Amino acid sequence: MTSARVVVLAGGVGGAKFLLGVRAALASTSADPATAVVNTGDDLWLSGVRLQPDVDSILYALAGQNDTARGWGRSGDTERVNAELQEWGAGWPWFTLGDLDLGTHLARTGWLRDGMSVTQVVQQLSRRWPLGVRMLPMTDSEVDTHVLLADGRRMHFQEWWTRHRAALAPRAFENPGIDRATPAPGVREAIAAADVVVLAPSNPVVSIGPILAVPGLRDALRATRARVVGVSGIIGGRVVRGMADVCLTAIGVDTRTDAVAAHYGARADGGLLDAWVMAEEDAALAPAVSALGIRAVVAPLWMTDVEASAAIATAALNA
Numbered sequence: 001m002t003s004a005r006v007v008v009l010a011g012g013v014g015g016a017k018f019l020l021g022v023r024a025a026l027a028s029t030s031a032d033p034a035t036a037v038v039n040t041g042d043d044l045w046l047s048g049v050r051l052q053p054d055v056d057s058i059l060y061a062l063a064g065q066n067d068t069a070r071g072w073g074r075s076g077d078t079e080r081v082n083a084e085l086q087e088w089g090a091g092w093p094w095f096t097l098g099d100l101d102l103g104t105h106l107a108r109t110g111w112l113r114d115g116m117s118v119t120q121v122v123q124q125l126s127r128r129w130p131l132g133v134r135m136l137p138m139t140d141s142e143v144d145t146h147v148l149l150a151d152g153r154r155m156h157f158q159e160w161w162t163r164h165r166a167a168l169a170p171r172a173f174e175n176p177g178i179d180r181a182t183p184a185p186g187v188r189e190a191i192a193a194a195d196v197v198v199l200a201p202s203n204p205v206v207s208i209g210p211i212l213a214v215p216g217l218r219d220a221l222r223a224t225r226a227r228v229v230g231v232s233g234i235i236g237g238r239v240v241r242g243m244a245d246v247c248l249t250a251i252g253v254d255t256r257t258d259a260v261a262a263h264y265g266a267r268a269d270g271g272l273l274d275a276w277v278m279a280e281e282d283a284a285l286a287p288a289v290s291a292l293g294i295r296a297v298v299a300p301l302w303m304t305d306v307e308a309s310a311a312i313a314t315a316a317l318n319a
Contacts (some may be wrong), residue, residue, distance in 0.1 A: 004317060005226075006035070006196075007196070008036050008037070008199075009211050010039070010202050011199070011206075011208065012054055012203060013057055013242075014233055015039075015202040015310040016057045016258060016311065018309060019036055019058060021308070024306050025311075027132075035135075038055050039206075039207045039211050039213060041144065041206065041207075045223070048109070049106055051105055052108065052137075055125075055135070056104060059131070062133055063128070073096075074101050077099060077101060078098065079096060080099055081099050081102055082096050082099075092159070107124075118140040118184065119136065119142045120166070123135075136187050136190065138210065138211040138217070139183060140185075145173055145174070145206055146173070146174045147170050148158040149174040151167050173205060181213070181214050181215065182216065183216065184308060186222045187220075191224050194224070196226055196228075196237055197227070198230070198231060199264065201312075203229040204248065205248060205250070205251055205253075206247055227235045229319045230264055230275070231276075231277045231301070232278045232292075233260075234260070235257075235281050237279035240303075258292075261289045267290070269293050275297055276289050276296055277297045282301065283298045297315055297319045
């Protein structure tokens with residue numbers, strides 16, 4: 001692999017693991033650090049502080065501060081403040097705020113209250129540790145994700161995901177106000193200047209979907225001279241982590257790697273992708289992906305450690 005300017009659209013634990021692989025894959029080249037355009041669609045206000053779950057998951061993972069056992073939050077964290085909040089009947093009893101994690105939220109909220117933009121706050125957070133990746137939020141606007149349930153109720157995505165574990169049938173996912181949002185400063189420029197843009201193996205609906213829904217970003221991906229490569233989060237017809245299959249079903253997409261590739265679409269046909277990296281377990285579906293006008297690249301996709309993630313990243317960057 002030669003030196004390349006790389007942009008990764010990412011969110012959640014899958015995006016964090018993949019970015020660790022991208023960083024490792026680029027470490028042996030003279031390439032600039034990758035730029036991560038991070039989903040902020042699952043952000044929320046809770047107990048007076050602004051939470052950015054995907055930003056923090058990626059921040060902590062790149063800093064080596066993430067709790068790998070739980071898959072979220074800071075390693076070695078405690079929950080004294082969270083327990084006290086629950087004694088006061090504040091917050092959500094099913095949504096845990098670790099003490100160290102709460103420190104991040106308080107710092108973020110203070111900076112936002114002082115007039116910083118989300119982009120400036122993410123830059124400020126990124127200065128604490130040597131991340132090796134440039135982080136950008138998808139937008140500076142607040143565009144939280146709401147879930148419209150089959151029974152007509154609406155709730156914040158985090159309540160549906162964390163409290164109900166996606167057990168309540170969804171009809172649709174919405175990002176109120178996203179039609180008025182604009183890409184965060186530097187996002188379109190990074191995509192335009194990239195050699196490779198990668199859609200990480202993050203949830204296509206609630207992690208990558210909100211990024212693509214920011215006005216102007218789909219057009220930026222279609223216009224870039226970079227190769228646009230997607231990495232499947234589906235292996236053997238099953239989601240690797242979380243409840244992405246429920247999200248896909250809600251928008252009428254089957255839980256198959258070729259179906260997700262079709263959901264993104266071929267750039268030659270008005271979609272987004274030039275290539276699609278898919279699992280060895282799904283090799284039989286490669287002709288279906290190729291028939292879409294998308295180059296199918298078959299590779300091992302289990303991100304068992306950083307070395308495995310780096311191999312996946314290399315397959316994507318070489319696609």
